[in-house]
Amino acid sequence: MTNIAFWNTHKNLLIDNALAELVCENEIDILGLCEYSGDINKFVLRDDIRMQYKVVKRIAGDKYAAIIYNSDRVSHKRLFNDSERYSIHEFWLEGQTFILVFVHLPSKLYNDNVHSCSIQAQMIVHDIQCCEKKSCNQRTAIIGDFNMDPYEEPLLYCENFHAYPDKRDTVTARTFQGAQFKSFYNPMWALFGDRVCPPGTYYYYKSGEAPQWHIFDQVIMRYEITKYFDADSLRIVTGTSNYYFADNHGRPDKEHFSDHFPIIFSIGG
Amino acid sequence: MSDSMWAKLEKRPVERKPEDIIKEQCEIINDQYSGLISARIRRMDKSLSEYTRAPMASMMETASLLATSRTIDSMLGETDNDKSITYELIITAPRIPSYMYRILFLQHGLAAYPTYLYVEHAISVEFANPLQSPEKIDTERDFLDILTSILSSDRVRDVLSRIISYDET
Numbered sequence: 001m002t003n004i005a006f007w008n009t010h011k012n013l014l015i016d017n018a019l020a021e022l023v024c025e026n027e028i029d030i031l032g033l034c035e036y037s038g039d040i041n042k043f044v045l046r047d048d049i050r051m052q053y054k055v056v057k058r059i060a061g062d063k064y065a066a067i068i069y070n071s072d073r074v075s076h077k078r079l080f081n082d083s084e085r086y087s088i089h090e091f092w093l094e095g096q097t098f099i100l101v102f103v104h105l106p107s108k109l110y111n112d113n114v115h116s117c118s119i120q121a122q123m124i125v126h127d128i129q130c131c132e133k134k135s136c137n138q139r140t141a142i143i144g145d146f147n148m149d150p151y152e153e154p155l156l157y158c159e160n161f162h163a164y165p166d167k168r169d170t171v172t173a174r175t176f177q178g179a180q181f182k183s184f185y186n187p188m189w190a191l192f193g194d195r196v197c198p199p200g201t202y203y204y205y206k207s208g209e210a211p212q213w214h215i216f217d218q219v220i221m222r223y224e225i226t227k228y229f230d231a232d233s234l235r236i237v238t239g240t241s242n243y244y245f246a247d248n249h250g251r252p253d254k255e256h257f258s259d260h261f262p263i264i265f266s267i268g269g
Numbered sequence: 270m271s272d273s274m275w276a277k278l279e280k281r282p283v284e285r286k287p288e289d290i291i292k293e294q295c296e297i298i299n300d301q302y303s304g305l306i307s308a309r310i311r312r313m314d315k316s317l318s319e320y321t322r323a324p325m326a327s328m329m330e331t332a333s334l335l336a337t338s339r340t341i342d343s344m345l346g347e348t349d350n351d352k353s354i355t356y357e358l359i360i361t362a363p364r365i366p367s368y369m370y371r372i373l374f375l376q377h378g379l380a381a382y383p384t385y386l387y388v389e390h391a392i393s394v395e396f397a398n399p400l401q402s403p404e405k406i407d408t409e410r411d412f413l414d415i416l417t418s419i420l421s422s423d424r425v426r427d428v429l430s431r432i433i434s435y436d437e438t
Contacts, residue, residue: 059368059370059428062391078368079368083370083389084391
């Protein structure tokens with residue numbers, strides 16, 4: 001199995017110890033980060049990281065975004081494109097090529113230059129489709145901080161991410177107004193509510209507004225990946241052996257770690 | 270016979286299309302950095318769409334839609350038909366196979382202007398008044414001014430410099 005993790009680390013300069021433990025305890029093969037203020041080239045050389053990690057070289061990526069991978073188990077074949085908000089990569093893992101897209105979409109809370117989330121989603125999906133043609137495969141997953149919940153329109157609309165909670169709805173493309181739209185499966189829907197703790201990856205309280213808990217950090221995937229996806233592996237992580245990422249209320253401890261919890265999932269088999 | 274009631278006509282210069290202006294700039298940089306950078310403007314086969322429908326109020330509303338046979342997309346709302354032609358300005362590099370960096374999208378209708386630009390946030394914030402998404406441009410003169418600022422921005426210069434300096438090892 002290939003273990004993949006993503007964490008928005010809130011520009012915490014002191015996150016490296018917890019991050020190293022997260023990576024080692026969960027045997028992470030590919031790690032995506034955003035709002036990472038550390039030196040990722042130094043991080044991969046830490047003595048307490050047993051695996052051999054390499055840093056994915058990027059060109060136009062945001063300086064606070066980083067991706068590392070366990071070079072003993074996976075290989076990074078090519079960078080298709082990158083920009084401030086996302087990057088599209090081809091990885092070799094589990095004996096096949098996969099397209100992994102890492103995103104950090106604009107926050108609605110702090111974005112004072114009104115970028116349409118819908119337009120952003122369309123750009124990303126357009127680029128993904130081009131890359132899928134180049135790669136001749138549609139084993140594509142998008143991982144990252146979407147800064148929106150699974151039920152928000154840019155994640156649902158057919159011209160946007162078009163991500164459904166039931167993978168059976170993602171088998172074939174939908175036809176809408178004469179055009180075909182492929183879709184994604186969004187397994188994050190299964191993590192809503194309090195049957196699974198925590199009930200989200202991000203907590204935001206504003207008086208009078210619901211739902212307070214949000215699942216901003218997500219993975220969505222093409223149907224072609226679902227047969228490799230271990231649904232039981234998908235989790236929102238609240239800590240490691242020595243570090244607890246939540247505060248006394250069970251919410252992300254942004255003072256000591258981050259305002260987001262990391263997510264982990266596995267594909268393979 | 271009565272006097273002419275027509276206004277005096279004047280022959281006005283035809284405004285250049287924004288994609289033609291960009292194409293000229295692509296040729297300039299391609300000549301300058303031949304073999305290292307390939308800039309081109311290409312037409313996209315689909316438009317980017319923005320919808321005027323108000324956002325869904327809550328998860329409850331979404332959940333109820335998913336539970337029925339109605340499709341969410343039937344509630345998309347109106348789109349703007351003044352943006353039916355879409356181009357993208359992209360940078361590729363012969364030394365970095367398959368890689369592409371997009372500087373901007375532009376859209377317009379049958380008339381070249383107004384034209385609408387979508388640029389990366391990292392570029393737009395360099396402007397004294399950050400560009401909107403989309404940024405509406407009404408004349409060729411305005412387009413020339415904005416394009417100059419975009420192509421000479423720190424962000425574009427930084428990315429292109431990284432591309433020409435890229436070393437796979």
